[in-house]
Amino acid sequence: MRFHVLTLFPDMIINGMNTSITGRAMERGLIGLDAVDIRDYADNKHMRVDDYPYGGGAGMVMQAEPVYRAFEAVKTRISRPVRVVYLTPQGRVFNQELAEELAREEELVFLCGHYEGIDERVLEEIVTDPVSIGDYVLTGGELPAMVMMDAISRLVPGVLNNEESAVGESFQGNLLEYPQYSRPAVWREKEVPEVLLSGHHANVERWRREQSVLRTAMWRPDLLKKAALTPKEQEMINMVNK
Ligand code: SAM
Secondary structure, eight states, rough: EEEEEESHHHHHHHHHSSSSHHHHHHHSSSEEEEEEEGGGSSTTTTOOOOOOOOOOOOOEEEEEHHHHHHHHHHHHHHSSEEEEEEEEEEEEEEOOHHHHHHHHHEEEEEEBBTTTOOHHHHHHHSEEEEEESSSSSOOOOOHHHHHHHHHHTTTTTTSSOOOOTTOOOGGGGGOOOOOOSSOSSEEEEEEEEEEEEESSHHHHHHHHHHHHHHHHHOHHHHHHTTTOHHHHHHHHHHOOOO
């Protein structure tokens, strides 16, 4: 997987991605990162890339031409048609399903806005996927791009080792993950559920599935509507909801 990020703050992207699991994946060549400074494609000697909005109003707007030129430069390094994600609070809300879909691509372009956003004309020209990371407004698209790249990277084969496996995590099958415990077995008089100490694999799996269903019913009932539950599990939820 190779990420190309069009941004006014490439250092933010490089420093963020160079850390922890994504940093290790880059060192091992499983993930590539091409952080492109849109300012390098300014068409004036002051390197300005923003201007006042037509029609008036607060703030500045990123101009179309530098963004387009930065994208054209990136395109010369990509051999096939590529999905271009524009980070925007107006886009489709990012979730695990979209992370899985995007993780199947070989290359992705992320376009980060700043100020009041980007001139609509260049967005119409180059963007394939407007994506939001949630219903709130941030100052720029860099953190959202890093959120997306992190979620996508951990689905790329080899990025997580066995101990960090993405298997069975929250949102798979529209359920939240079961609660996790580690040593010590008793912490401030609170005990780890006995079944987890039993060494009985089938019972542990049964308990975990039940906890997943109960936790999802309690914290994210909206997800549960799409989960495949057995009649027994459905009955358990009905009892809890009574
Ligand atoms: N004026 C825009 C609006 O009301 O839709 C918001 C612009 S915001 C201050 C600046 C930039 O931050 C956006 O162009 C976008 O790239 C990024 N951004 C802000 N909130 C975001 C979110 N929830 N998801 C993804 N990107 C976001």
